[in-house]
Amino acid sequence: MLVSNGLIGLREGLEAALVVSILVAFLVKTDRRDRLPFVWLGVGIAVVLSVGFGALVTFTTATMTFEQQEAFGGGMSLVAVAFVTGMIFWMRSTARTIAAELRGKMDQALKVGPAAVVVLSFLAVGREGLETAVFFYSSVQSAGVGTTQPLIGFVVGIAAAVALAYGLYRGAIRFDLGKFFTWTGALLVFVAAGVLAYGLHDLQEAAILPGLNTLAFDLSDTLPEGEWLGALLKGIFNYSQRTSVLQAVAWVAYVAIVLPLFLIKPRSRAAGDN
Amino acid sequence: MSTATRSLGLGSLLLLLAACGGGGGTPSADGPIAVEATDDACKVAKNTAGTGNVTFEVTNKGTKVTEFYLYAEGDRILGEVENIGPGLTRRLIVEVTEAGKLQTACKPGMKGDGIRADFTVTGDAKKATDSDAKLAEATKSYQRYVNSQADSLLTKTTEFVDAVKAGKVEDAKALFPVSRTYWERIEPVAESFGDLDPRIDGREDVIEEGLEFTGYHRLEKDLWETGLQPDSAAIADRLLTDVKEIVEKAKAVELTPLQLANGAKELLDEVATGKITGEEDRYSHTDLWDFRANVDGSQAAIAALRPVIAEKDAALAATVDEKFKALDALLETHRKGDGFKLYTELSEAEVKALAEAVDALGEPISKVAEVVAR
Numbered sequence: 001m002l003v004s005n006g007l008i009g010l011r012e013g014l015e016a017a018l019v020v021s022i023l024v025a026f027l028v029k030t031d032r033r034d035r036l037p038f039v040w041l042g043v044g045i046a047v048v049l050s051v052g053f054g055a056l057v058t059f060t061t062a063t064m065t066f067e068q069q070e071a072f073g074g075g076m077s078l079v080a081v082a083f084v085t086g087m088i089f090w091m092r093s094t095a096r097t098i099a100a101e102l103r104g105k106m107d108q109a110l111k112v113g114p115a116a117v118v119v120l121s122f123l124a125v126g127r128e129g130l131e132t133a134v135f136f137y138s139s140v141q142s143a144g145v146g147t148t149q150p151l152i153g154f155v156v157g158i159a160a161a162v163a164l165a166y167g168l169y170r171g172a173i174r175f176d177l178g179k180f181f182t183w184t185g186a187l188l189v190f191v192a193a194g195v196l197a198y199g200l201h202d203l204q205e206a207a208i209l210p211g212l213n214t215l216a217f218d219l220s221d222t223l224p225e226g227e228w229l230g231a232l233l234k235g236i237f238n239y240s241q242r243t244s245v246l247q248a249v250a251w252v253a254y255v256a257i258v259l260p261l262f263l264i265k266p267r268s269r270a271a272g273d274n
Numbered sequence: 275m276s277t278a279t280r281s282l283g284l285g286s287l288l289l290l291l292a293a294c295g296g297g298g299g300t301p302s303a304d305g306p307i308a309v310e311a312t313d314d315a316c317k318v319a320k321n322t323a324g325t326g327n328v329t330f331e332v333t334n335k336g337t338k339v340t341e342f343y344l345y346a347e348g349d350r351i352l353g354e355v356e357n358i359g360p361g362l363t364r365r366l367i368v369e370v371t372e373a374g375k376l377q378t379a380c381k382p383g384m385k386g387d388g389i390r391a392d393f394t395v396t397g398d399a400k401k402a403t404d405s406d407a408k409l410a411e412a413t414k415s416y417q418r419y420v421n422s423q424a425d426s427l428l429t430k431t432t433e434f435v436d437a438v439k440a441g442k443v444e445d446a447k448a449l450f451p452v453s454r455t456y457w458e459r460i461e462p463v464a465e466s467f468g469d470l471d472p473r474i475d476g477r478e479d480v481i482e483e484g485l486e487f488t489g490y491h492r493l494e495k496d497l498w499e500t501g502l503q504p505d506s507a508a509i510a511d512r513l514l515t516d517v518k519e520i521v522e523k524a525k526a527v528e529l530t531p532l533q534l535a536n537g538a539k540e541l542l543d544e545v546a547t548g549k550i551t552g553e554e555d556r557y558s559h560t561d562l563w564d565f566r567a568n569v570d571g572s573q574a575a576i577a578a579l580r581p582v583i584a585e586k587d588a589a590l591a592a593t594v595d596e597k598f599k600a601l602d603a604l605l606e607t608h609r610k611g612d613g614f615k616l617y618t619e620l621s622e623a624e625v626k627a628l629a630e631a632v633d634a635l636g637e638p639i640s641k642v643a644e645v646v647a648r
Contacts (some may be wrong), residue, residue: 004339005359065369066353131357138362150361182640205351215348220385226339
């Protein structure tokens with residue numbers, strides 16, 4: 001009871017914390033600490049909204065229809081992919097500036113508005129925030145009627161996710177700049193591909209997109225989401241044990257297009273260039 | 275956009291979703307249906323419910339994380355709740371709009387097809403009937419439109435044919451675009467009758483397809499280009515026969531709402547491919563009459579569907595109205611007396627502006643079918 005609820009907490013927590021930790025590492029690494037409050041603002045808004053909205057659907061008769069819920073989650077995920085993709089290339093352009101040792105131009109490369117930082121953090125956390133909040137409330141309710149184990153498990157899981165994300169952050173900022181960009185960027189490519197597949201799967205469940213039961217593979221028995229490895233993979237890469245063909249194709253296509261674009265070494269530009 | 279407004283936007287989106295979900299449907303008479311899920315069983319307290327909001331309280335008494343689904347026929351998901359950890363209770367509220375045989379399923383370990391059980395919903399259909407009634411009304415009202423246009427088509431075509439046969443070239447020329455107006459308004463209906471359409475409305479290009487060049491455009495060529503031919507009268511007679519047949523068929527045809535929506539789009543495509551280019555009435559250059567008529571027909575189909583569109587997608591209804599208005603206004607600037615300017619009197623810029631207005635309208639119209647099918 002403790003473990004399986006803990007794994008849900010870990011998974012949901014990782015989905016939210018991973019992108020945020022990379023974003024924070026990136027800002028710290030590039031001396032843009034002044035942007036950090038905007039990260040926490042975005043995260044804060046997402047948490048407040050999720051908690052408020054979760055309370056609404058838990059304690060009142062307000063409901064979203066199933067289609068609305070899935071369309072909303074799926075839509076948010078797709079928007080999140082767009083923003084994370086933007087972040088990937090924004091990191092790449094920064095790497096280019098650094099590669100060209102034009103540290104003075106760093107400011108130009110980082111012309112990223114606070115709004116973008118807020119929205120990105122908001123989406124990273126808000127995407128799964130509602131589901132997590134509702135889950136949290138039901139574990140609180142269970143605690144009220146005698147069993148505190150799910151709540152403890154869930155909190156431990158979230159804490160573990162935050163600890164892992166923090167570990168990733170600490171590890172990441174130890175790298176030298178060039179390596180940092182390559183590794184975190186590449187990691188983000190896979191994360192974004194997972195979020196894309198996940199969003200499409202939501203839309204398939206709502207029957208907005210077809211092909212929910214046309215499976216590419218079904219690893220329910222070999223690598224279940226309910227055990228720690230599956231939960232970790234789901235938390236980090238949005239792995240699904242039953243992956244539909246549409247999901248698989250979208251995932252492969254995204255990685256096949258974005259990863260090479262990201263990894264191709266940009267030509268160093270001479271200082272005189274614009 | 276400033277940060278604050280953007281986050282406000284997202285916030286209000288959430289609240290909006292909350293609002294539209296709030297109190298949707300009528301709650302079932304009795305409280306929630308308790309579901310006790312374990313690792314190898316799925317005990318649903320009741321296997322029947324009335325239409326409206328059906329609420330399940332799913333308690334996981336097993337050791338594995340579980341999910342609970344409500345399926346309609348063909349495993350269409352009506353509702354699901356995931357991540358029910360051991361010891362947790364989670365609620366699922368599903369709005370079931372019509373009676374039917376459903377299935378409940380628990381999925382211990384979140385895998386496989388789950389432990390299924392039948393679940394029957396009885397009672398009157400909710401929401402759906404309103405839509406169905408509106409759709410039925412839509413087809414009826416469009417049918418009335420088609421009938422009235424078909425009558426006028428027959429009247430005006432008879433006058434046109436008589437003028438041709440009497441050799442009154444000027445009268446015939448004046449009647450040509452007028453009689454075609456009624457034809458163009460209901461063209462999608464007419465097109466569903468196979469070879470009648472090319473016989474009545476085929477252009478000279480049909481010869482390449484091994485067909486005879488007859489109908490309106492053949493007479494148009496005679497009137498404007500070559501002068502009346504020895505067989506003009508025979509062609510006119512045949513046109514009247516064909517029009518009579520199509521009028522009869524058009525009155526009997528029963529269109530589905532989806533066909534209406536697609537017809538509205540087809541009419542605009544007609545405009546974009548034939549009228550904008552000036553190739554439809556290449557001898558008389560009365561393309562704008564046809565253009566106006568196609569837009570009228572499209573508007574009539576949309577007007578019939580409007581209550582349905584407004585209910586299902588108010589924003590789309592507003593967009594469509596607005597784009598129709600814009601196109602109407604633009605077309606009206608080219609009026610001349612009872613009719614329109616000739617195509618040859620339009621400047622290139624004017625044609626381009628018309629094309630853009632048609633495209634701007636075609637885009638929202640193409641979404642109507644999907645909204646109607648919802």
